[in-house]
Amino acid sequence: MTIVSQQSDPDSLEHVAGKVEDLHDRFKDSKQKMIGVAGPNPFGDIRHPDHVPGEHPSEHAVSALQSYRDRMHGQFDAAAELMKSTGGALRDAARALRGTDDAARDSVTVKDGSLDQ
Template structure:
């Protein structure tokens, strides 16, 4: 890993912000790809013996478990996407603050003719 730069420049911060914000989109895309059981049940029709009437099929339990897992994972993907979006925004705000500080410093400097001659 390379060393940490001694100063931050606004352009670099905005570049990193763009990269972080792309992660937001990747999390949203990944979330969309994670689905529960859709269409035909991949676990088939497994039925309990007649000695346990009225109880759901084991495959129904598996479908429900997968659905619960999917819902929890979706909430994790949403949380990660929101974190990436807010991190990108924080980086952009930092870049803006650096630019404003640089501009304020430039406006505050007054050089009189010949005062810096060595």
């Protein structure tokens, strides 16, 4: 039977925190690329099939795409903030581990006399 010892390495935690925080930047970049409809209506000037005056189905399509874009921007923002806070939590955990290691190092007592020379 093999027993595996799991250790938390502060340097590894900080490395992972950096990777997670990089995801924050990627979400922000992706959000900027999702612009919706810009410029002339890509659907052209489509009239209602029953010739209803003032009714432009293409305007409804643009409106729907803008609503979709706005909701997706909200999702990108939420994901980016989640990555930012996760990175911060990982960095806090690394600091806590370092603090615990430092405190343990300062309070170690050797009772077997192996350090006596």
